[in-house]
Amino acid sequence: MTFELSDRVRTVPPSGIRRFFEIAEERDEVISLGVGEPDFATPWAARDAAITSLEQGKTSYTANRGKRELREAIADYVADRFELGYDPDEEILVTAGASEAVDLAFRAFVDPGDTVAIAQPSYISYEPGVIFAGGEVLPVPTREEDDFRLTVEGLEAAGAADADMLVLCYPNNPTGAIMPAEDLEPVAEFAREHDLTVLSDEIYAELTYDGEHTSIASFEGMRERTIVFNGFSKAHAMTGLRLGYALGPADAIGAMNKIHQYTMLSAPTTAQHAALEALDSCANEVQEMVDQYDRRRQFVLSRFREIGLDVFEAKGAFYCFPEVPEGFTAEEFAEEVLREQGVAVVPGDVFGDGGEGHLRISYATGLEDLRKALNRIEAFVEEHV
């Protein structure tokens, strides 16, 4: 017997990263700049809290929405860091990674035929998420000339005024772009004017190197139409613990929780203990990691300029987004630099419209490896360009 795949599953193409992964596996001594997760271990205090919780046998389900103490800590944290006010009882949902929260939001708010505008290039899970929910994707390309920021002109040109929902990801994966308050304001106004629901993935909020992160939910009239996603994977180096959360108005979070309670029941309990400790006592470690990323960011940007590849001045997350030289597509460049020099990078078109001709370089890697990798890229460019 063969399984008859649903249309929704069939229409989603396999991930563009897969093929590169296979080449990398065959080759020795690959330095990977293709990794979208921290190279730091989770701060010790958070790991210790997880261990202690296990020793104490705290291994049962928590409340569907997450441990109350953790929701309170999240409420305090987002109020303190991002001026966001959410009620821990009704407006916060703890999930198995921001990934689960994103999926819940699509399933809770997208009806078949609904149009979801997605600012691109951006994180690869949004588009499949919309399709799995039965919706239609409307790409809204952002351009390097605009610092990969979303503009009202861009939204209008793409036809987003007629969309039902808008997905944002700032600081951005893969470009490293941020949206400062003055650029976010007109987008907020556009969303209000055209009655768009906004999903704002702010998982890289702490990793903002020039100035402070602003959430679109903090603008007037936006809180009631926005779901904010965040989590512990990036700033707290907790990817494998799978813990994230969604913030939004009570009825919206209630709807997401309805799906969550039947599919996930509750986020991993051990991870919730780690997360609580991470918020309570690991701010210094987070700051240290941010400082390290910032140094690496400056190093990588400066090396790309020396190598002679145009590179966008990334100001957030841990990615930078250089242009590939003429004569190469992003995919060709990524494949050849991997085969010849053993440096793994991700072609930008994997991340959607606006990403073509670029590479995503992750600097979540120690400086020694970054230095070696950039020397190898330099050698490659000298030989072929």
Add this chain to the structure above:
Amino acid sequence: MSEREVLELLRENARYSAADIARMTDLEEAEVEATIEELEAAGVVRGYQAVVDWDKLEDERVRAEVELNVTLDRETGYDDIAERLARFPQVKALRLISGDYDFDMEVEGDSIREVSQFISEKVAPVPEITQTVTHYVMTSYKENGIELGDGEGDDRLSFSP
């Protein structure tokens, strides 16, 4: 403060070039060079050394942590004793510390015999030293902030979203 930042980076890896440090900070390469020169001239940066995992080499080094207790008299202070001990090339580190004993001394040699002889013949006879307790280092797990051993390795996938 740029001095602080340059120092931090040098402590992380003294082989970062001035250009590397300039790339990582908002400083110009010339400023980095000048800052390093100043730090050296002022005696803040006293030298640069490799961090070695001796366990990885054939010809092993023998190292010992030695506790020293001293008595002082009117003529002799801690500094006098320290000065005398610090001159020996076998002494790699010497610190006056608080607690059960006075000095904490790191000694290095090619064999246990050499280290023991040094302590019994050169250190113990110093008149102000009343007691020495020698602890031989069996394995070192971390030196100068750098973890030794085989390292944890990076088990992340080479590509992730």
